[in-house]
Amino acid sequence: MGARHGLARVLSKRGLCSRSxxxxxxxxxxxxxxxRVVRDPEHPTDVTQARIDIDGAAPEQAAPRYLMLNKPRGLVTTASDERGRDTVYRCFDGAxxxxIAPVGRLDKASEGLLLFTNDPQWAAHITDPARGPGKTYHVQVNRIPDATTLSALxxxxxxxxxxxxxxxxxxxRAGAKHAWLEITLDEGRNRQIRRLLAAFDIGVLRLLRVAIGPLAMGELPKGQWRELTAQEVAALGGG
Incomplete structure (x- = not known):
């Protein structure tokens, strides 16, 4: 007998749907x-051996998928939006x-590298604040911070x-009034960069995530996606 988890979690771990x-x-x-019909999402279930039917048919376990998207500004990182706003899934139309689910998130006004997968364990490693890879951002700000401010951040x-x-x-780099900063985070908190910069009276004009650990966005065009290579998946935490 293999490991046992709640039935809903097993469906998610098999890549068939989200846990919700x-x-x-x-x-x-x-x-x-x-x-037999089970109506308890937490019912103990063997991860590998259990026979699970959905709507009377046995679904095949989905092959693992690992994708990167260059998220455009203005899209929300969710499967559906109660306010009718465009979501990141628009970029995958017809594919x-x-x-697949986003690994972490970028807020509506932010751009750049966003990962997607149907492998919850891999996603959990990427988003783990203690073990996950750092995230690197290029941020255009509305003034030119001095060295003291950079240290304070x-x-x-x-x-x-x-x-x-x-x-x-x-x-x-810096212009007459604005500057670009490279900021790396080793933890993930809600709107962390915007809130941190605001504490030092610095406003954000643009915010782009350019790398997650060793994986750089590179030349991937805005709104486009690609599969990760096996080497990239492993470098970020297995798969």
């Missing part, structure tokens, strides 16, 4: 486990990829009850 989708299918009586500041900091901050 699995919970709905199970509660609606559409899932049979070893021949027939099956169920790395030291951090208390913002709304949280201690926010950057792992590294460097000045890439």
């Amino acid at each position: 989708q699995a919970e709905r299918l199970i509660r609606d009586g559409r899932v049979r486990l070893d021949g 027939g990829l099956g169920w 790395q030291a951090g500041a208390a913002v709304e009850g949280e201690w926010l900091r950057a792992a590294s901050v460097t000045l890439l």
Whole structure:
């Protein structure tokens, strides 16, 4: 007998649907486990051996998929939006990829490298604050920070009850009024860069994620996606 998890989690681990989708299918009586309907999403289930039918058919376990997208500004990182806004899934229209989920997120106004997968364990490693890879951003700001401010951003500041900091901050280039910074984070908090910079009275004009660990966005055009190579998947944490 193999490892056992809740039925909804097993459906997700097999890459068949998201965990929330699995919970709905199970509660609606559409899932049979070893021949009988189970309505409890937490019902203990053998990860590898259990026979699971959805709507009377045995689905094949989805092949693992690992993708990178150059997210355009203005798209929200969600499968559907209650306000009717365009989502990142618009970039995959017609591709027939099956169920994939974003690994972490970029807010609507942010751009750049966003990963997708149907492998929840790999995604959990990428987003793990203790073990996951660092994320690197290029950020255009509305003033030119001096060396003292750059050091202070790395030291951090208390913002709304949280201690926010950057792992590294460097000045890439500066014009007459604006500058571009390269900022690396080794933790992931909601709108972390924008909130940290605002604590030092610095406004963000553009924010692009350019790398996750050793994986750089490179020349991938805006709004386009590609499959990761096996080497890239392994470098980010297995797969």
